[in-house]
Amino acid sequence: MSITLTHYLVLAALLFSIALVGIVTNRKNIIVLLMAIELMLLSVNINFVAFSHYLGNLHGQVFALFIMVVAAAKLAIGLTILVLLFRRKRGINVGEFMEQKG
Amino acid sequence: MIDFFSWISVYPEIVLLAMICVVVLVDLLDHSAERWPAYVISLLTLFVLSVLTGAYALSGEVVHGFFNSVLSDPLANWLKCFSALAMLVTLAYARPYVAGRGMLRGGEWYVLGLLALLGCFVLISADNFLLIYLGLECLALASCALVALRRDHAPALEAAMKYFVLGAMASGFLLYGLSMLYGVAGTLGINEVLSVLASGHAHPKVLIFALVFIVAGLALKLGAVPFHMWMPDVYQGAPTATALLLASAPKLAAFAMAVRLLVQGLLPLAQEWQPMLALLAAASLLLGNLVAIKQTNLKRMLAYATVSHMGFVLLGLVPGVAGADVQAAANAYSAAMFCMVTYVMAMLAAFGLMLALARKGFESDEISDFAGLHQRQPLYAAVMALAMLSLAGVPPLAGFQARLLVVQALLAAGHPIYFWLAVFAVLISVVGAFQYLRVIKVMYFDAAAEGTPLDTAPEKRALLALNGALLLFYGILPGGLLALCGDAILRMLQN
Numbered sequence: 039m040s041i042t043l044t045h046y047l048v049l050a051a052l053l054f055s056i057a058l059v060g061i062v063t064n065r066k067n068i069i070v071l072l073m074a075i076e077l078m079l080l081s082v083n084i085n086f087v088a089f090s091h092y093l094g095n096l097h098g099q100v101f102a103l104f105i106m107v108v109a110a111a112k113l114a115i116g117l118t119i120l121v122l123l124f125r126r127k128r129g130i131n132v133g134e135f136m137e138q139k140g
Numbered sequence: 141m142i143d144f145f146s147w148i149s150v151y152p153e154i155v156l157l158a159m160i161c162v163v164v165l166v167d168l169l170d171h172s173a174e175r176w177p178a179y180v181i182s183l184l185t186l187f188v189l190s191v192l193t194g195a196y197a198l199s200g201e202v203v204h205g206f207f208n209s210v211l212s213d214p215l216a217n218w219l220k221c222f223s224a225l226a227m228l229v230t231l232a233y234a235r236p237y238v239a240g241r242g243m244l245r246g247g248e249w250y251v252l253g254l255l256a257l258l259g260c261f262v263l264i265s266a267d268n269f270l271l272i273y274l275g276l277e278c279l280a281l282a283s284c285a286l287v288a289l290r291r292d293h294a295p296a297l298e299a300a301m302k303y304f305v306l307g308a309m310a311s312g313f314l315l316y317g318l319s320m321l322y323g324v325a326g327t328l329g330i331n332e333v334l335s336v337l338a339s340g341h342a343h344p345k346v347l348i349f350a351l352v353f354i355v356a357g358l359a360l361k362l363g364a365v366p367f368h369m370w371m372p373d374v375y376q377g378a379p380t381a382t383a384l385l386l387a388s389a390p391k392l393a394a395f396a397m398a399v400r401l402l403v404q405g406l407l408p409l410a411q412e413w414q415p416m417l418a419l420l421a422a423a424s425l426l427l428g429n430l431v432a433i434k435q436t437n438l439k440r441m442l443a444y445a446t447v448s449h450m451g452f453v454l455l456g457l458v459p460g461v462a463g464a465d466v467q468a469a470a471n472a473y474s475a476a477m478f479c480m481v482t483y484v485m486a487m488l489a490a491f492g493l494m495l496a497l498a499r500k501g502f503e504s505d506e507i508s509d510f511a512g513l514h515q516r517q518p519l520y521a522a523v524m525a526l527a528m529l530s531l532a533g534v535p536p537l538a539g540f541q542a543r544l545l546v547v548q549a550l551l552a553a554g555h556p557i558y559f560w561l562a563v564f565a566v567l568i569s570v571v572g573a574f575q576y577l578r579v580i581k582v583m584y585f586d587a588a589a590e591g592t593p594l595d596t597a598p599e600k601r602a603l604l605a606l607n608g609a610l611l612l613f614y615g616i617l618p619g620g621l622l623a624l625c626g627d628a629i630l631r632m633l634q635n
Contacts, residue, residue: 047323054316061309071305078312082319089323097328098319101270105315108277112308115281119288119300126294 046088053081068123072116079109149205149212152193152220153261159185160254167247174239178247179231182254186228193221197628208329209268211400215477215628216265219396223264223389226484227257230388232603233492234381240500243289243379252289253385256282260393267404269318269328272397273311276361279390280307286385287378299377303386306360306370314357320350330405337408348412354401355416361394364454365423368447375443380498380505383439384491387446388484395453395480403460403473404632410460417454418561424451425565429572439505441575442490445531448572449483455565456546459553466633468552473633474625475545481621482530482538482614489527489607493520496604497594507579512588519601520594521583523608528576530611533569537615543569545622 060074083102090098147154159181167178197217204211231253238249259279266272284307288300322328324346325336336342360367375383402413428448435441456476460469497504497513497520504510514521530539543565550562614621 050319054312057312058309061305068301075305075308075312078308079315082312082315085316085319086322089319092323093326095326098322101273101322101328104270104274108274111281112277112304115284116304116308119284119297119304122288122291123297123301126292126297 043088043092046084050081050084050088053077053084057081068120072113072120075116076109076113079105079112145203146205146210149203149210149265152189153258153265155192156185156189156254156258156261160251160258163247163254164251167251170247173244175244175247175250178250179235182231182250183228185254186224186231186257190221190224190228193217193224197221197624200627204267208331209271210265211267212265213628213632215399215632216396218624218628219264219392219477220261222481222484223257223260223392226388226392226488227253227385229488229492229603229607230381230385233488233495233600234384236597236600237379237381237495237498241290241379242292243381249286249289249381252282252286256286256385257389258282260389263393264396266397266400267330269322269330272401273315273318275393276311276314276397279393280311283307283382283386283390286382287374289382290379293379295377296379296382299374302370302377303374306367310357310360310367312357313353313360317350317353317355317357320346320353324350330400333405334407337406340408347409351406351409351412352416354406355413355420358394358398358401359420362391362398362450362454363447364420364450365427365447368424368427371446372440372443375439375446376437376505380439380491380494380503384488384495387442387487387491391446391450391484392480395477398457399473399477399629399632402457414458414460418458418557421451421454421458422561422564424448424454425568429568429575432572432575435575436507437505438490438494438507438510438579441507441579442487445575446483446487448569449479449531452543452546452565453479453483455561456549458561459550459555459558466630468549470626470630470633471545471552472549473629474622475542475549477625477629478618478622479542479546481625482542482611485607485611485614486527486530486539489523489604489611490531492600492604492607493524493527496520496596496600499594507582510579510583511586513583515588517594517596519605523604524583525580526608526611528579530615532573532576534573535615536612538611538613538618539615541615541618541622 057074057077061071064070083105086098086102090096163178163181166181170177197214200214202213238244243249256279259275259282262271262278263275266275284300284304287303288297290296321333324342325333327333363371406413424447428444428451432441432444435444453476456472456479460472494504497509526537530537533539533543547562547566550558
């Protein structure tokens with residue numbers, strides 16, 4: 039059995055859904071939230087590189103490189119907000135941040 | 141080599157980036173607490189940008205640059221002009237607020253605001269998936285930093301976290317859809333995707349799969365139901381000046397992204413995305429108008445007003461290609477654009493008044509803070525009344541004209557579902573008008589609250605009066621603005 043395009047796409051879909059579940063059902067830890075966001079972008083990267091190889095086109099790989107750079111910048115901002123929150127709240131429990139309702 | 145026309149197509153972005161660097165350097169040398177040099181340079185930059193992009197849009201040229209990834213057509217230039225003007229008004233309204241709350245410690249407020257505008261510009265002009273993503277991320281990251289700028293205020297940090305996570309989800313969804321679309325079409329350029337789809341060689345199931353994710357990402361960014369969760373919390377938690385910034389220029393950029401992706405790129409799939417948008421629009425109208433009734437916080441109420449206005453804008457995008465008639469499609473899309481522009485004007489007035497009422501240590505974001513405003517400052521009460529009536533869709537204000545145009549476009553399409561959508565939209569707007577009329581009642585008929593001093597600087601009064609007057613003017617004579625939108629959309633469709 040050889041690895042075809044479908045295998046990569048299914049892998050990316052599985053990673054994307056794991057990341058989505060991680061973001062939506064996470065109530066304990068903001069760092070897990072940030073990891074899930076990175077996993078989402080990673081699954082999109084796999085998609086782009088797989089399609090790029092399948093189409094014989096370099097555009098997908100270029101886009102994947104750009105996504106990696108932007109994900110790094112995003113992570114920097116996310117971690118900064120996390121540090122600021124930690125200084126105010128002395129904890130990183132997501133459930134405490136649901137104060138505002140309605 | 142990069143040819144001359146490529147540089148012409150990105151000249152607003154180049155000017156903006158150069159002035160951002162100038163503001164950063166000037167700010168380094170400036171040690172005052174009020175940051176006047178950064179403020180003045182930012183305002184001048186935005187004024188020059190709006191004049192340049194407006195003049196360029198009036199000339200009607202279309203320039204493709206950087207191997208067809210940047211598109212500078214009248215639609216892009218008008219949207220850039222409006223977002224530069226919106227940012228200019230935002231910075232002018234926000235200056236006393238940010239100065240009094242320690243947000244100006246390093247002058248980053250202005251730099252980040254201009255960077256957010258740069259993200260908007262890149263997003264508006266993008267003709268390639270890569271540029272759409274880069275513009276979207278530049279805007280999202282700058283906005284995130286702006287929300288978190290008030291480091292000592294816990295609600296602002298929570299709002300920043302929520303905005304960050306939901307923004308990341310939005311770009312994650314959008315990117316996943318774009319990656320599937322790339323796999324099907326083989327290219328990242330929007331015009332090339334259009335030609336591949338029109339030739340009919342693409343696999344339909346994968347296209348619909350990609351389309352679902354793209355529409356989900358767009359809905360998350362615009363704030364349509366069921367992806368609206370972030371908006372009330374972010375608007376309430378963020379500093380009022382940042383909430384104004386989030387509600388004005390980024391919405392125009394999100395509209396441009398929706399039009400570029402769905403209308404310019406995925407037009408052959410219109411049968412698929414029109415029902416999706418109709419569903420999102422109906423749900424947004426229902427939820428935005430009903431839940432806002434029980435809000436007592438003005439910022440949350442305006443967030444739900446945003447949700448219902450995004451419903452109207454999406455309704456304008458729905459009936460476009462039903463009759464395969466370019467003029468009817470242009471009417472529908474220009475109605476959506478007019479709706480978006482009048483929404484931004486009304487939001488600027490409403491938030492501007494909240495900022496005028498806020499004093500050091502006193503956030504004026506409850507509706508009860510506006511009690512008796514008519515006795516204290518009749519001009520402010522009048523402008524707020526105009527803004528509220530425009531959001532409610534009462535004639536002869538701009539909001540009414542926008543809704544009328546959207547309803548006309550829906551009825552002109554002729555499909556029975558669109559007729560019932562139009563009826564539903566009008567009825568639910570009547571229900572939702574309560575929230576805006578309540579603010580007017582509190583201002584005019586309640587006893588005045590304790591006498592906290594208001595910001596009555598003459599330039600602020602003049603700007604607020606101009607804002608309110610424009611709402612009235614475009615309600616009575618929408619022709620000029622509407623012709624602009626219509627012309628821009630028509631050229632975009634013909635290209």
